[in-house]
Amino acid sequence: MSCCAKAADEYLSSPRSLLLLTVMATLSYAVAAVVFFLLSVLLITRWRGRLYGSLLATACFASSIWAATIAGLPYQDYTYPLLIQILELSRDATLTLFLVILLGPFRTGETDKTSPRLKPITIAIALLYLLGLAQIIASNYTASIHPDQADSPYAFLTWVAMAITGMILVEQYYRNTPQEQRWGIKFVCLGIGGLFVYDFYLYSDALLFRKISPDIWAARGWVNTLIAPLIGLSAARNPKWVVGIAVSRHILFYSSALFGTAVYLLLMAAAGYYLRFSGGTWGTIFQLTFLFGAIVLLVVVLFSGTTRSWLKVFISKHFFSYNYDYREEWLRFTRTLSEEKTELRIRVIKSLAQLVESPAGGLWFKSDQHHAYLPIARWNIPPVETSVAMESHFCQFLQESSWVIDLYQHDSESQKYAAMVLPDWLPTIHKARWVVPLILHGELLGFVVLTEPRSKVEFNWEVRDLLKVAGRQAASYLAQYESAQALSTARQFESFNRMSTFIVHDIKNLIAQLSLLLTNAEKHKDNPEFQQDMLDTVALSVNKMKRMLEKLSSANLHEAKTPLALDVLLQRIIASKSFHEPQPELEIADAELNVVADPSRLERVLGHLVQNAIEATPKDGHVKVRLKRAPGQAIIEIEDNGHGMSEQFIHEKLFTPFESTKTAGMGIGVFESREYVEEIGGKLQVSSEVLKGTVFLVMLPLAPNL
Template sequence: MMVLAIDSLFTGLSVLANRPEGVAYWLTRAFIAKSFMPAIWLCFSLTYSRGEYREFLARWKILLGVFGLAPVGVLLSGPGQMLQLMPLETPVGVWTLQSGVMAKALSGVLLVAHVLILTNLEQTFRAAVGTMRWRIKFVFVALAVIFGTRIYVQGQAILFSAPDLALSGVESASLLIGCVFLVLAYLRTGWAEIDVYPSLTVLRTSMTAIVVGGYLLVVGVLANLVSRFGGAEIFQYQAFVVLLGLAGLAVLLLSDRFRQRVQAFAVRHFGRAQHDSVRIWTLFSQRLANVRDQASLCAVSVRLISETFGVLSVTAWLLDEVKDQLTLDASTARQAAGVAGGDSPNAASRSVMAGLRTRSSPFNLEEVNEPWAEELRQLNSTSFPNGGQRWCVPLRAGERNLGALVLADRVNGVGYTVEELELLKCIGDHVTSVLLNLRLADEVVRARELEAFRTMSAFFVHDLKNAASSLNLMLKNLPVHFDDPAFRADALRGVGNTVTRIDDMIARLSALRQRSGFKPVDADLNQLVSEALDGLGPVSSVELTRALQTLPGIMADREQIRSVVTNLVLNARDALGSSGWIHVRTECQGERVVLSVADNGCGMSPAFLKESLFRPFHSTKPKGLGIGLFQARAIVQAHGGSVQVESEPGKGTTFQVTLPAKDGQ
């Protein structure tokens, strides 16, 4: 406000100057004062009554920096870059002022900055509801008058390429009117602010942008008329009257009492219903489309009720099922639980919840003479002595009570009609159904998380089971082949490999939060197969043969492909019983490499192959987890490959794993 006052002072001195040089001198000082406005007032518009103003400042920091350079540009410009005195041919001795390059640029910057300032203030005002909007209404009107007028004046300066001293009084008049509204705002609420949370994105339906765009379109036509026929000298008086009328109209349009009286007049004289139910449900459905959690549902609900019934204080209390008590989730009068700055209690005792369980429809809270009702009244105190009675709408689904909506401070203290109470009950029932669906969806998400944890645990246990099976084979053969140095060397190497695999599994489990998917590297499938078979060690009473042909390289997660090979061979061994053979083969087929693991074991039935083979927790083995093949196929598919199976009961099974070659990817 100090910058605005200095600007008005310098502009007034320019009007009083007797010589053209004095006029140019004081207008140049006024331009310097104006250059400080964009950064200061844009910063104010981003922080005034906003709970998350730091996020807005971070998003706008580049533009704030650009506007902050405006004073530097003005101060560095030469005297001729701001204003130029041009003598007229006739009459002699008369001079005219023309805007220089820097003055034109500054006028454009000021015009853009003023539009952005009003857009941000509008966004804050539209995000506020109920009592919150009532508190900041006059501040918004004051700044709209001040900066709306300056948009008009800057538009004139750009159109005529010269400052019009005839309009200097318009800016002063707007500042005077704005100060009057600021005094009214102070008398109403002091300098206390509120915290609203407008969207981080720019509103596509900003009335500021629409009005300014329309103004700039029309003012070009008016400028041509003025330049042709004259009359600019009477603009300041006309503009003053228009500004005063617009300010009064804005106050009326923003008045809750005025809107309610207009609505009552229409109901009384035109006989229509009090509320347009189709419009209400359409608006409610549109707003609920973006609801994803309880907090956003409550915010949408209290705002709709406040706008529909003209209630300044609407509060949503939801049941905390762990503590069995009500907690504040959203309100048009004060901040919800968990938001810093709220002085009122944000939770009710269990007795309030017990009392609400006996209610199923909207009821007058003032008429209930019980301790729990008194506590609820204290939690929902009124802000206006003539705001009428407080009403409570229970959120009840069958025998399950989920919370309540409390309405207070209705405009003019008007009572609720039977029609309105029925509409309130319908809105409460709809809020309850959506709230119940959200809670059920949250339970489903938790169940899926538990199932995912169960599957992950099964994967981990299955890998440990494979490692334990490898060690078990070595222990069975150890008494028989202990004197063989080659066997002991193989056994030590197998134990070392198994320990390394267990360490890798633990590391993968520890890094599960940071790791997603697999980490492919250049690999040789034959080498991975050999490492997996060597890690198993000798398999007694089983003839294990391998036929590894020359293959192109692949992109694979080495540890995961080794686990696939290990799983297939161990499954084949379990299918053999006391004796049999296992044949491991690799080959190249076009642009893909193929791994085959065949055995002559018991085989599988067609029904099991079709319905249960790759399903988790389904196994033909008594002690099997039923997770190995499910995990193996998931790994292969993640590598862009596939798994085919051929099996016949009593004759054996062949698993064929196909992976893309490196050159064929």
């Protein structure tokens, strides 16, 4: 006996205790028939959406006839179970067709209304319903000849498969509708989706217990009644059902995996059911062992990279006009290049390999020093140490043509590659398939060798162009990376050279002080005060050189900034310059002014400014150093009446490294002074006039809470 007829017999042959259930079932299907009939009339009379409206109206009318037939069963001569099943199949088919038409991307040639070409998924759905029709006819024929075979549980498998198909189509329709347009279709998705979900529940229960539950069957009429208003509400919101659909490959991939998993589990459950009833005493053990092994096998397959790769390629080839969703591919490509977990060169290989599902590859990059392309990175391939000369035919071909080389095609159609000679080592890479050039501004920066993909990929113009463009993008990343590396190295050398220059400058000042001592030693060597001052000066020079060496050591790279009394520091600086002519004078207007700085470096900066003032002033001139307070800062004023500087020199050369007015100077003292003063939050200002003198103002922020 057929599956739908079983439900009828269930309440026809029921005892008097099930009379109420029979009445409720009849009433529920009768109400559903009336509601769907009214909805179909409303759609036919007021619909303006042409094809969509016609399909939906047909589905509602088929639902009405189907429900009315079931409601009238108790008052009929029950010889039409086949009719009930065909009506239900018609209802499901029209609803499914309605969803497929709404999902326009399931068809190619949409603009060609005369000869549309159906996608394989549409053909598969049609075959499923043809199989359902054949199963209905076969089961009714078998039941009429062999009544003892009418209780086969396999009769429900087709209905379960059709319910799953409907759920997936509803899910696809909702997910791929733009967010702002979902308000118009959410109720029809809820209604049709609820219908298929309830059918899935009904027939899954029947598959498990080998018969349809009377309670679930009776409630089905009320469920269909509740669904009809939802469909009507969406119909009112969508007079033409013009909804922009964009099927996501990502979602379709998981939907396909879900559908395949459901079909697999149903088949395995059927096989387990057979083992249970054919295995005798050990049947239950065989069934549980088989089902567990089937689930483990399913998990292994789903997590297999090869299987996932094959499914992605299959979906792209058979469900879409183009092999790639360029938005998703470019986002993934950019994300891979931008990751920080792995080194950029490895990321370049991975990003290109993902485009063609390749599991491994290697990168060769240009080296001007070796005048060749060197292997600088590899991913899942053994080490390759062979380089490629820049002037080789292989590299010249890549640079001139910018072609992506298919090694398989090169072997079979070498004339396309202008008889290009491949490097001897290239075929030795296991399953090497493609060579992707990295071109930037017409220059070949390098190339990437990719291995055979996990699943078969047709190397057509689309794959070639995508790899070509992606290679150019990857080349820009690598060029930027190499430039950053070179810049970092240059900055390290610059820092080293700058530090060396400052050291030489400090040594020059120390030499000047010691030379002055030697000059005055002949004249004052018998003077005890001079002898003591000479010892103090030598000791000071030694201490300065020790501190200089400490700065150069790796353990003292960071300066120690501490609160520092400026009056004490200036007194020490002036005392060290007491043997110069003219002798600098110190005026402290405000004492106990403290700043936060490195003592030795600030002393060197201020000492250099005082020394410059002394050297720029004749012996009969004057150099005055003043310390005073201003709101929130200390001001050190260094004034001289020397030869002065022009305004043009101050603006263009004074703070420029290696520019100096002194024949023995290096021109970095004032530059270093300003850099350090600004580093600790201060300012350095200068005013000067030729032949009248110069004034330097050093403004430093006062230490907090002092």
